[in-house]
Amino acid sequence: MKARLRRSAALLAGSLVPLVLLAGRPASAAPPDPLADAFTRAAATYEVPRDLLVTLGYAETHLDGHRGEPSASGGYGMMHLVSNPTVHSLEQAAQLTGQPVSALKTDDAANIAGGAAVLRAHADALGLDAAAREDAGKWYPAVARYGNASSPQVARLYADTVYELLASGVRATTPNGTVTVRPQVVRPDLGAYAKAPDLDRTFAAAAVDYPSAHWAPAHSTNYAVSNRPSDDAIDRIVIHVAQGSYAGTISWFQTGPRANPTSAHYVVRSSDGDVTQTVREKDRAFHAGSYNRRSIGIEHEGFVDNASWFTDAMYRSSAALTRAIADRYGIPKDRAHIVGHVEVPEADHTDPGPNWNWTRYMQFVTGDTGGGNPHTPQSVCGSGYNVIDSAALGSAGTVYLLYNNSNGYNCVTTIKSSSIGTPSATSAYLEVQGSTRVPDSGNFAYYAGPIRASGAGKCVKWGGTAGSAGYDSPFEHCG
Numbered sequence: 001m002k003a004r005l006r007r008s009a010a011l012l013a014g015s016l017v018p019l020v021l022l023a024g025r026p027a028s029a030a031p032p033d034p035l036a037d038a039f040t041r042a043a044a045t046y047e048v049p050r051d052l053l054v055t056l057g058y059a060e061t062h063l064d065g066h067r068g069e070p071s072a073s074g075g076y077g078m079m080h081l082v083s084n085p086t087v088h089s090l091e092q093a094a095q096l097t098g099q100p101v102s103a104l105k106t107d108d109a110a111n112i113a114g115g116a117a118v119l120r121a122h123a124d125a126l127g128l129d130a131a132a133r134e135d136a137g138k139w140y141p142a143v144a145r146y147g148n149a150s151s152p153q154v155a156r157l158y159a160d161t162v163y164e165l166l167a168s169g170v171r172a173t174t175p176n177g178t179v180t181v182r183p184q185v186v187r188p189d190l191g192a193y194a195k196a197p198d199l200d201r202t203f204a205a206a207a208v209d210y211p212s213a214h215w216a217p218a219h220s221t222n223y224a225v226s227n228r229p230s231d232d233a234i235d236r237i238v239i240h241v242a243q244g245s246y247a248g249t250i251s252w253f254q255t256g257p258r259a260n261p262t263s264a265h266y267v268v269r270s271s272d273g274d275v276t277q278t279v280r281e282k283d284r285a286f287h288a289g290s291y292n293r294r295s296i297g298i299e300h301e302g303f304v305d306n307a308s309w310f311t312d313a314m315y316r317s318s319a320a321l322t323r324a325i326a327d328r329y330g331i332p333k334d335r336a337h338i339v340g341h342v343e344v345p346e347a348d349h350t351d352p353g354p355n356w357n358w359t360r361y362m363q364f365v366t367g368d369t370g371g372g373n374p375h376t377p378q379s380v381c382g383s384g385y386n387v388i389d390s391a392a393l394g395s396a397g398t399v400y401l402l403y404n405n406s407n408g409y410n411c412v413t414t415i416k417s418s419s420i421g422t423p424s425a426t427s428a429y430l431e432v433q434g435s436t437r438v439p440d441s442g443n444f445a446y447y448a449g450p451i452r453a454s455g456a457g458k459c460v461k462w463g464g465t466a467g468s469a470g471y472d473s474p475f476e477h478c479g
Helices: 002-013 034-046 049-060 090-095 101-106 106-125 136-146 152-168 191-195 246-253 312-327 358-366 377-383
Strands: 172-173 177-181 236-239 266-268 275-277 296-301 338-340 387-392 397-404 409-416 426-432 440-444 447-452 460-466 469-472
Touching: 002 034, 034 106, 034 177, 049 106, 049 136, 049 152, 049 172, 049 177, 049 387, 049 409, 090 106, 101 106, 106 136, 136 152, 152 172, 152 246, 152 409, 177 266, 236 312, 266 312, 275 312, 296 312, 312 338, 312 358, 312 377, 338 358, 358 447, 377 387, 377 409, 377 447, 387 409, 387 469, 397 426, 397 440, 397 460, 409 426, 409 460, 426 447, 440 447
Parallel strands: 236 296, 236 338, 266 296
Antiparallel strands: 172 177, 266 275, 387 397, 397 409, 409 447, 426 440, 426 460, 460 469
16 A cells, blocks of 8 residues: 555656656557667566566666766676676676677667676576566565675665665666666565665764765775874865766775775765765765865766756755765855866866756755755655655645655655744654654754654554644554
8 A cells, every 4th residue: 555655656756767657559559669679588588577677777877878888887888787807797798698798888789688697697696496586576686796796785775776766667768769667566585685784774873974874985995094184174075976876886986906996985876865975084085186185075876978867866965965064174165165076177087067957056055045945855764765645834844754665664754945944843753553653843944853663554643843834644554
């Protein structure tokens, strides 16, 4: 019941990967779709669940082959087949499919087949038999291995992202066709990864400089231990685009030693603005050449030439992070001090590129957004949560009920829409049937909450207040 309501809410809210139901037509009248056909053929050839294969590719690249150009970690094509000193899935795909490496880099159909072959090889190594391969949930450990993560927790983060997209549904339009995956309930079998720390749920407040960030430290050779700002003043914030996925970027920073050490202090996810810190702010990340000593680096999941990665959630979350860093070190919130990688002297990078909306981003950083709140329900509640219900609190705010289909938790938050940035009376509460009500109330500048509680199979009451307006639900959203 909750999953169905969550999916409906996602459609109404215009989520990152909405399901679009197209008017039916006879099969004979449908135009050819080479991209969809390529996924269907590859899935059948290697006995891989087709929807899982599409979703994995979408998580990696948004099904953009980038004209054969590699990602930052040396990944090629829609399925991000990697060739670097430590990972050789591109060469593995060539061996499994009999296709030359050149074709796997540039030909979409060959690349998709290569991705399917590599995923199936991981399944075979894990002992998945024919019956198990029919269940998409059983492929979770194989998906985790496909991401080539350097640690179990990042492998879990990678696989969780794929399965969250599978639950939400995918629709990707490319020059070679449109591919759709309908939202579906899949119960992933985490296997050995159930013991790995969950970066989407585990915060290490003592380890991070930004309270909303997760902690996944970079390899010690990818940064320099320092004592900033005592040793070097911090007066710049550098905005990057990773040329890769969220989990892949974190994993790349954890890989070393290597010839060209690379890291950034933070990585921000596209879909919901989730933030992971990989280098402490006192230390020098290797991200911006001559600016390394004086700056904090923020990487953003995605590719510079594909605007679909730059979501509202990413802009808002990154801007809140930038604002906190600027306040901490007294950095002016202007474009002279908050710069793109391309603006660093002698830089040979182009990020964040022409698709990055600097005007919008700086409005979020400075708060000059026409009274808009820089926070969203998803950024407050965290990864995997989607809005299933909401209630307006006059003009003062909105209280939201969210649900996480992967862990069965509800979350409630009240987001203010007036007196933004000024502490004022705001509250939220969540009551799971059979349990004690959990409230959060006080004078808050942006929002009340988040309040999270396990609600799978149970009814919930929820509500909140902003100023003099309030909302109280009955027990509902049961199941």
